[in-house]
Structures are given as C-alpha cells and as structure tokens.
Amino acid sequence: MTKHDPIYVLDANVLVQAHRRWYAFSFHPGFWDFLLIMHAQGRVVSIDRVRAEILAGDELETWVSNETPAAFFQTTATQEVVGHYAAMMQWVQGNGQFKPDAKAEFAGVADGWLAAYAKAHPDHVVVTHEEFSADAKKRVPLPNVCKQFGVPWIDTFAMLRALRARFVNQTFNNVI
Numbered sequence: 758m759t760k761h762d763p764i765y766v767l768d769a770n771v772l773v774q775a776h777r778r779w780y781a782f783s784f785h786p787g788f789w790d791f792l793l794i795m796h797a798q799g800r801v802v803s804i805d806r807v808r809a810e811i812l813a814g815d816e817l818e819t820w821v822s823n824e825t826p827a828a829f830f831q832t833t834a835t836q837e838v839v840g841h842y843a844a845m846m847q848w849v850q851g852n853g854q855f856k857p858d859a860k861a862e863f864a865g866v867a868d869g870w871l872a873a874y875a876k877a878h879p880d881h882v883v884v885t886h887e888e889f890s891a892d893a894k895k896r897v898p899l900p901n902v903c904k905q906f907g908v909p910w911i912d913t914f915a916m917l918r919a920l921r922a923r924f925v926n927q928t929f930n931n932v933i
Contacts, residue, residue, distance in 0.1 A: 763909070765795075765916050766831075766875050767803040768885035768899065769810040769867055775913065776817040787924040789820060795920055796829050802881075804874050805830050806867035833870045835877065842873035845902055855897050863897035872899060875908045883910040 780788035795801040808830040812818045821830075833842070849855065849863055863869060868887075875881040889900035903910040911919070 761880070762800065763882045763919075764799065764878070764880055765801045765884045765911075765920075766871060766878075766881050767792075767801065767807065768871055768883065768887070769803075769807045770886045771884050771913050772803070772807070772811055772817060772821075774886055776815075776820075782816050782820065785924070789824070791917075791920075791922055791924070793824065793826075793829075796826070800920060801916075802829060802831050804833050804867065804871055806833055806870040810867050831874065833874055837877040838870070838873045840873075841876040841906070842869055845869050845873055845876075845906060848905060849897050849902065854894060856894050859894065859896045863902075868897070868899040869902065872902045872906060872908050875903070876906055882916075883908055884913060884916045885910055886912055 775788060776782065779785070782789065792801055808821060811821060833839070846864060846869055849860055849869070852860075855863075868885075871883055871885075875883045883899065883903055885899050887899045889904060890898050891901075893901060900910050902908075
C-alpha cells in the first residue's frame, strides 16, 4: 500500500447484498476471505454503526462475530466524525427536496455516519450499492450526501477492480 492508496469503507448493503446474492458463504468464501485480507493490509474497513445494522442472526452475523477482527469496524465516536455527522444531518434536515419520512429514515441508519467517517479520513472512499439521484424525495441516497460533502464513493465491483481482486482456484465439490 502506498501513501495515497484509498481505504474503502463498506456500507451495510455491500455486506448484506454480497451475503444474500452474489457471494453467499456457502459457494463463494473467497470474497469474504478477500475482505479480511484487504482489511489486514489496511485497505478495507467499515464502521461500528454498520456492524450494529447487520447483526441479524444469520450467517452474516456469524461471520462478523467470529471472523472479523474488532478493528474491521471502526468507531464513529470521535469529535471529528461527530462534527461531520452533525453538519450532514443539518443539511439533510434543512433540505426541502427530501420528504420528512426520508429524513427520519436517514437519521436512523448508518449512512450518515459512514459518510461522516469517510469525510473525517480524507483517504477513505465509501463503498455502497446506492446510486446518486438528483431527484430523490422518498429517501436520502448516501451518494447524494457524499457528493454534497466532497466524499468519494464507488460500488463493490469498482472496489474489487481497484483492489485487483481475482477469485480463482475454487474447489468444486459435489459436481457431477
């Protein structure tokens, strides 16, 4: 890792959708191993609030509880992160574009904390499956907040390309 390599901060939807769709533990353990390797190399983290969102009593919770080191989920309880979060929440709450239910939902999930954490760490990039939507009203897309506050964001596949992930040499059990 060079001084300027970004550190990727994972949104809950990256982990949840990977678990439920593309990279289920039962047939693609390499994805999960890759995340841990990238974390060990200082390239991938998430935050404590994402951890709290994904503890749902399934295989993902088991992976989080048993496989991820404590440092994988970084604390948001710092003065700088809290300050950025407050500014972001003030912007969301004062923005007439978003409906009150969208603002309330945003205040209750990890997204604002994720953007604030990345803002407090300039070499960090938010990784999310959400997309920017200039016309959004019924929800506050994380990329909209990122754009407003100058926080870079990408999706999982762009992160995997940037990290040069290659999932090869998988064993094929029970193949007829």
